[in-house]
Amino acid sequence: MARRYDPERRQRLIDAAIRVVGRKGIAGLSHRSVAAEADVPLGSTTYHFKNLDDLMVAALRQANEGFAKAVQNHGGLEDPQADIAAELAQLTGEWISGERTGVELEYELYLAALRRPALRPVAAEWCVGVADIVARRTDPVTARALVALLDGICLQVLLTGGTYDEDYTRQMLQRIMCVPHPPGTRPAPETGSPERTCPG
Amino acid sequence: MARRYDPERRQRLIDAAIRVVGRKGIAGLSHRSVAAEADVPLGSTTYHFKNLDDLMVAALRQANEGFAKAVQNHGGLEDPQADIAAELAQLTGEWISGERTGVELEYELYLAALRRPALRPVAAEWCVGVADIVARRTDPVTARALVALLDGICLQVLLTGGTYDEDYTRQMLQRIMCVPHPPGTRPAPETGSPERTCPG
DNA sequence: TCTCGATGTGTACGGTCGTACGCATCGTTG
DNA sequence: CAACGATGCGTACGACCGTACACATCGAGA
Numbered sequence: 106m107a108r109r110y111d112p113e114r115r116q117r118l119i120d121a122a123i124r125v126v127g128r129k130g131i132a133g134l135s136h137r138s139v140a141a142e143a144d145v146p147l148g149s150t151t152y153h154f155k156n157l158d159d160l161m162v163a164a165l166r167q168a169n170e171g172f173a174k175a176v177q178n179h180g181g182l183e184d185p186q187a188d189i190a191a192e193l194a195q196l197t198g199e200w201i202s203g204e205r206t207g208v209e210l211e212y213e214l215y216l217a218a219l220r221r222p223a224l225r226p227v228a229a230e231w232c233v234g235v236a237d238i239v240a241r242r243t244d245p246v247t248a249r250a251l252v253a254l255l256d257g258i259c260l261q262v263l264l265t266g267g268t269y270d271e272d273y274t275r276q277m278l279q280r281i282m283c284v285p286h287p288p289g290t291r292p293a294p295e296t297g298s299p300e301r302t303c304p305g
Numbered sequence: 306m307a308r309r310y311d312p313e314r315r316q317r318l319i320d321a322a323i324r325v326v327g328r329k330g331i332a333g334l335s336h337r338s339v340a341a342e343a344d345v346p347l348g349s350t351t352y353h354f355k356n357l358d359d360l361m362v363a364a365l366r367q368a369n370e371g372f373a374k375a376v377q378n379h380g381g382l383e384d385p386q387a388d389i390a391a392e393l394a395q396l397t398g399e400w401i402s403g404e405r406t407g408v409e410l411e412y413e414l415y416l417a418a419l420r421r422p423a424l425r426p427v428a429a430e431w432c433v434g435v436a437d438i439v440a441r442r443t444d445p446v447t448a449r450a451l452v453a454l455l456d457g458i459c460l461q462v463l464l465t466g467g468t469y470d471e472d473y474t475r476q477m478l479q480r481i482m483c484v485p486h487p488p489g490t491r492p493a494p495e496t497g498s499p500e501r502t503c504p505g
Numbered sequence: 506t507c508t509c510g511a512t513g514t515g516t517a518c519g520g521t522c523g524t525a526c527g528c529a530t531c532g533t534t535g
Numbered sequence: 536c537a538a539c540g541a542t543g544c545g546t547a548c549g550a551c552c553g554t555a556c557a558c559a560t561c562g563a564g565a
Contacts, residue, residue, distance in 0.1 A: 111512090112512095135552060136553070137551075137552070137553095146513075147515080148515065149513060151553080152511095209420075213419055219416070225466065229464060249461070250458075250477040253457030253460070254454045254457055256453075256456070257460075260456055263419055264428045264432060266429070277481060281477060311543085312542095345543085345544095351523080352542070352543070355524095356523080
């Protein structure tokens with residue numbers, strides 16, 4: 106039977122799943138397609154991942170870790186002197202202008218959580234994870250909005266087939282980081298966010 | 306054969322498709338499931354819609370029209386005295402707090418465009434359509450950012466299972482509508498957006 | 506060494522799917 | 536009324552899928 110000793114097969118299956126989703130989309134993900142991509146027999150996939158949701162959770166988690174690592178490596182986000190908006194806009198630009206398949210893959214897995222409850226905790230983790238990182242340089246409320254805006258901009262780029270405009274993104278992010286002063290109102294007082302105004 | 310004369314069958318199939326997607330998701334959409342939902346024989350669906358993409362395009366277009374109609378009916382967006390941010394936040398709140406299935410359905414069809422090129426023009430139409438409406442009260446650049454932020458906030462709500470906070474949304478929208486004044490810089494001069502500052 | 510659980514392999518079953526195709530029926534046009 | 540295209544209906548085929556299951560093999564501990 107030529108049994109193969111393969112202690113890292115589980116990891117290879119995850120990698121194969123990511124490649125399959127990147128090439129054919131989630132709709133093309135199946136035990137068989139992953140098995141073929143990883144060059145393992147069908148039964149092996151059902152052993153390591155009892156159902157497809159398990160496999161997708163693992164893939165999404167790995168994709169998230171990859172992104173988180175990219176954020177860490179970027180570094181500028183930790184520098185208190187850096188312009189957060191510019192850093193975020195640049196980081197997003199590098200990510201979205203890299204291999205398009207990777208971006209589509211992450212978004213597809215991310216958005217699949219809408220219908221697959223098993224994926225939602227992982228997607229939520231990513232949301233709050235990135236927001237937490239950003240919040241260290243602003244405040245939780247602002248951070249959430251920054252992440253939301255970035256999400257929306259990425260979606261617009263992907264859906265309309267347009268190009269990513271780093272300057273535009275930076276400017277819009279900066280707008281969110283400036284707290285307006287409606288007459289007689291304190292900005293977002295319920296969260297204890299520090300009061301800030303636009304620079305200059 | 307008890308043939309049924311049914312001149313509005315095509316429309317009924319679209320309605321059935323929308324119900325199916327709302328209940329089982331896009332993954333559950335098939336000629337057969339739609340036929341069963343609409344109570345028509347299988348062959349009828351393949352006649353009116355040669356492939357599933359055609360059917361999804363029709364469904365997404367109809368969903369978009371429904372949303373556009375809701376926007377029109379809201380009215381406040383046309384009132385030059387109204388607070389646009391508040392109007393948008395309220396409108397979104399009504400939409401997202403309504404029947405959850407409807408929201409998930411629209412987003413699922415909307416996001417399916419990532420992988421299905423046939424859907425992308427329709428999704429793009431919706432993007433620029435809403436942005437155009439909003440742009441009549443601000444400027445194109447700001448409008449795009451407002452729509453992106455709303456998209457991102459809706460996604461966060463749907464993915465994390467959280468609740469929609471109308472006040473929070475309004476405040477963040479207002480931030481975007483305020484143009485920051487970095488030292489020695491003019492706000493978004495390349496698009497001819499009117500110069501505005503935060504009120505008060 | 507023996508045993509047993511973990512891991513790997515091959516195959517088979519029942520189900521759903523997209524699509525094609527032949528035929529039936531209707532409305533319309535000549 | 537005859538013909539013809541549009542529309543409706545039923546069925547069948549080949550493909551893919553998830554899952555289950557029996558068996559083979561390995562590693563580690565008793």
